[in-house]
Amino acid sequence: MKKLLTFGSLLVALGLILQFQSCTKEELPSPTVEAPLPPSEGILALSGQPCQSPANNPVVNYTPGTTVVNIITVIDPVTGLSSNRKFRLYVPSTYNNEAYYPLVYMFHGRNQNGLRMEERTTWKALAEANGFIVVFPKALRYPINGQLMSHWNTPALAGQVPPGTALFDDVHFFREMNKAIGQTLRINCSRIYTCGFSNGAHFNKKRLRIEASDIIAATSGAGNIGDAAIRLPLTGIQRPHFEVCGTRDNLTIDLCTQQGNPLTELPLGPGAINNTPCVRDRMNQLRQGMELEMMNTITTGTHPNGRRFTDITFNTSTVGQHTEYKFRMIEDLTHKVPSSNNNFNPDYIAFFWLWLSQWEL
Numbered sequence: 451m452k453k454l455l456t457f458g459s460l461l462v463a464l465g466l467i468l469q470f471q472s473c474t475k476e477e478l479p480s481p482t483v484e485a486p487l488p489p490s491e492g493i494l495a496l497s498g499q500p501c502q503s504p505a506n507n508p509v510v511n512y513t514p515g516t517t518v519v520n521i522i523t524v525i526d527p528v529t530g531l532s533s534n535r536k537f538r539l540y541v542p543s544t545y546n547n548e549a550y551y552p553l554v555y556m557f558h559g560r561n562q563n564g565l566r567m568e569e570r571t572t573w574k575a576l577a578e579a580n581g582f583i584v585v586f587p588k589a590l591r592y593p594i595n596g597q598l599m600s601h602w603n604t605p606a607l608a609g610q611v612p613p614g615t616a617l618f619d620d621v622h623f624f625r626e627m628n629k630a631i632g633q634t635l636r637i638n639c640s641r642i643y644t645c646g647f648s649n650g651a652h653f654n655k656k657r658l659r660i661e662a663s664d665i666i667a668a669t670s671g672a673g674n675i676g677d678a679a680i681r682l683p684l685t686g687i688q689r690p691h692f693e694v695c696g697t698r699d700n701l702t703i704d705l706c707t708q709q710g711n712p713l714t715e716l717p718l719g720p721g722a723i724n725n726t727p728c729v730r731d732r733m734n735q736l737r738q739g740m741e742l743e744m745m746n747t748i749t750t751g752t753h754p755n756g757r758r759f760t761d762i763t764f765n766t767s768t769v770g771q772h773t774e775y776k777f778r779m780i781e782d783l784t785h786k787v788p789s790s791n792n793n794f795n796p797d798y799i800a801f802f803w804l805w806l807s808q809w810e811l
Contacts, residue, residue, distance in 0.1 A: 508634040515543030515578070517568060524626050526618045535623050538564040538586040541635065542578045552582040552641035552807065553631065555624070557589075557650030559673065559787075561599040564588045567647070570792040572799045580803065583635060587627060589649075590618055602653035605679075620653065621661045628665065640811040642666055645802050647787045648673035648701070655691055655736065656681060663687040668809040670802045672788055675702055675777070676732030681739045688740050688767065692776040692805045694798060696783020718781055720748045720760055733762065733777055740775050741768045753796050757781050776805070 510520045517540045524535050545551065554577070558567045564586030568574060577584040589600040594610045601607055603620040611617070631637060644666055646654040651671025659669050663683045668690040675695050683689070695702055697716045706713050706728035717723045724730050737744070742764040749761045758781040765774035780788065780798075788798035 504632075504634055504636060509630040510539060510634045512539055512541045512635065514541045514545040516540075517574070520630075522626060522630055524618075524623050526616075527622050528619055529616045531616060531618070533590060533618055535590075535627065536564065536588040537627055538568055538588075539631070540568070540574050540577055540584045540586075542581055542583070544578075544581055545583075545635075547636065549581075550636045550638040552643065553628075553637050554582060554584045554803070554806070555642075555644045556584065556586050557602060557644065557646035557653055558586070558600070559646075559648030559650055560594075560601050562647075563600060567650075567787070570787050571789045572791050572797055573645075573803075576799060576803050580807075582641075583631075583637070585627070585631065587624070589620065592617075602649050602657075604649065604652045604656050606652070621657050624658060624662060625665075639665070640667060641807075641809075643806040643809075644669045645799075645806070646671040648785065651693065655693070659689060659691060660684055663689045665811075667811050668692070668806050670806055672798065673699065673701070673785055675729055676734070676736040677739060678732065678735060679739075680735050682741070688769070688771045688773040690773045690775070690809050691736070691740065692778075692802065694778040694780055694783070694788060694801075696780045696785070696788070698782055698784045701785045716779065718758060718760055718779055720750070720762070723760065723762065723779060733775075737764050737775055740764070740773060741771070742766060742773070742775055743768055755795055757796070 510522070511518045517538050519536060519538055521534050521536050523532055525532050554573065556567045556571060556573050558564060567586045573584045589602045591598040591600050592607065592611045592615060594601060601610070603617050607617060628642065632639070642665055644654050644658055646652070651673050654669045654671045655677065658666060660681050660683050664685045664687060666689055670692040672694045675693070695716065697718050699716060702716060703713050706716070706726070709728045711726060711728040713726070717726050717729065734744070743766040745764070745766050747763045747765075749763075750759065752758050760779045761776065763774060763776045767773055783794065786792055786794060788794045790797040
């Protein structure tokens, strides 16, 4: 794996400047400002090679500049059962048969769907401005707490459904969906990325990072922190991961309380993060699963609207791989998708794309 561009050089290419200060104390330093992220006007979007040659007869439906709903039938490799799986596909209006396009998957949270992610994020606008393809898949519904809820098949799902409930392999669905899209569209197979919110973020880092790192260049997510266990990728390939959480994320606050860390708000300062076991330990579990040394870089900053953040980045591999785990705590973010389409600023979908687009297989 290699980085396409360094984070700093990409910002220079976009005409942006980010200013950070290192911090090792709990107190945040004097505010620095992180510049807003306008569309990058197609930078880096069209390089690379196809995953495969598109078939003469398209497997999925698409119309450039319009979202198209697709349904594919998937035979589950564990249960042998078939299911009709739905995903929303957006291809930019500039799509042509001369370029190969990066592909981004956005996985929704529990009891949500692909349409919600399409409407509550700016992924479509970014795809149109930057020349990539974006997909909004939909999870199956399971009986949870007395009602049917959509839920990605994460390690926690088995403990939430009645005994004997058939659980479908969503990693297999992801591979089948990715194959169908690749048989239809000109995809740059070295630049396939995933993002997720809440349950979708858990699916990203606990299943796709582990079981599909052979085809995913980098993963990202919002709405939770780290992992509750050390999970090593089955392929042996460590892919980069970027995640964000907010100081007012009620689900993560409740999790901390259940683990004996009663909180009213998650810590923002670097020292406070390190002194809060339910935050620090989950970060360390994911770090160890990504085979990264404990040595890290801590930076803090402030967005133009005054919202502060703290970054903790681990990027020294213990197995000689070029990867990183970047965690950001954001002031006053609740348990919601951090996007301007969801009444949150700055728009973190732009930050996810900026970070993801640095990486390639």
